[in-house]
Amino acid sequence: MTTASTGTAATAVTEAGARPLHGKVALVTGGSRGIGEAIALRLAADGAAVALTYRSREDRAAQVVKQIEQAGGQAWAVRADSADAEDVWSGVAGTVERFGRLDILVNNAGAGVLGPFEGLTLEDIDRVLSTNVRGPFLAAQAASAHLPEGGRIISIGSCMAEHIAFPGGTLYATSKAALTGLTKTLAKELGPRAITANLVHPGPIDTEMNPADGESAPMQAGLTALGAYGQASDVAATVAHLAGEGGRYITGASIAVDGGFAI
Template sequence: MTLDGKAALVTGGSRGIGTAVALRLAQDGADVALTYHSQAERAADVVDQIKALGRRAWAVQADSADAQAVRDAVTGAAAEFGRLDILVNNAGAGALGPVGELSLEDVDRVLAINVRAPFLMTQAALERLSDGGRIINIGSCMAERAAFPGGSLYATSKTALTGLTKALARELGTRGITVNLVHPGPIDTDMNPADGESAPMQSGLTALGRYGQPSEIAATVAHLAGDDGRYITGASIAVDGGFAA
């Protein structure tokens, strides 16, 4: 129970990597709040699983493209648990396609969710985050390697997190708060299943020749969130099966 007594907020925690991270943090002893966009039943199921582990849990509907909803989620999580120690900016959106065919609406929404929301989450969390706290951003292997066409907007948004992570690490280091970035590779989720149409191509782009599991991302997040990760900050860590190798 390396995170016993800690409180975490995981955005986009009702599915995929977010769910795996929320459950792993709870297994390690943290109380966990999570945001979800539309799938209330799935969020409620994650809450039930966390409670079954003996931890407190709370879920709130929040569209990460809505600036006020983002801020309110942080306020609500801190109020629910009486503290906030770990922030995992996981919620994300993508729009793939030729750059000339992407709409202004695509650009605005992807950047709002993938870049602005982590920035605003961090702003809202600063006065509530404990000294020695953790901020962990979830990026993408596409920020490290543009292996196929059509990913210009998504790669742009995830690459922006590198600058945010490094700058925040420098700014918050005096409080002992670490800020890190995890770049997942192809991960078997309902949004990108390992048996999907493009799965053979994506698997072939990795050195290991396979998709990763959400639990493998969650394990790295848990390490960064725990005491063993206290001397890692400003880092971009690829958990991508060698996608960027």
């Protein structure tokens, strides 16, 4: 497990002002790029100290940390593979050790293997399920020991868990659908402690992994009601709402940020 703390990021952190998460600490898994990066930056802009994990892109993680620090926030990046149980536990423990507490867990790290059902290997299955299902389960389990009253667990799913518009996503959809059961059960079990658990399902979002000018982009955009890709900041805004005071009475919910993909 290694850490990073320097670099620049493309997405700006807003100026200090109303900071609804001031004094809170958030852990965002897979926070070095794409949706995770946008979530880390938004939570920091809202006043939270942010820990973020990354698997391989130390340089990108360092950029996010520097962006937050340059805006006057606190951030820390730690190498932790969400498919590795020890890394998951260390990421949570390291966050608490670094910042003294943990208020918000965002299970964002994910892996995807798309292709015909018949061609999926055991290695593919183990990698995706370990990252997308076991990782969030273990992170929530570890975080629950530290979350105070009013704590938040927010997981990032996928529109493919609700609507299968094209073949080839069997394994990915299976893994993301599992988060619905996890989220609803966490909400019931942790509700007596006033800890909420919610699930956000992004649709086609413009990221490096799925760019809005990519080969399949016209098809994906055409499957949405709005006829367009969303931005990572759209997902981050919903996560920020759930993490803040406005989300205190929302739990066990699955919220689509998908431009109408799943309708």
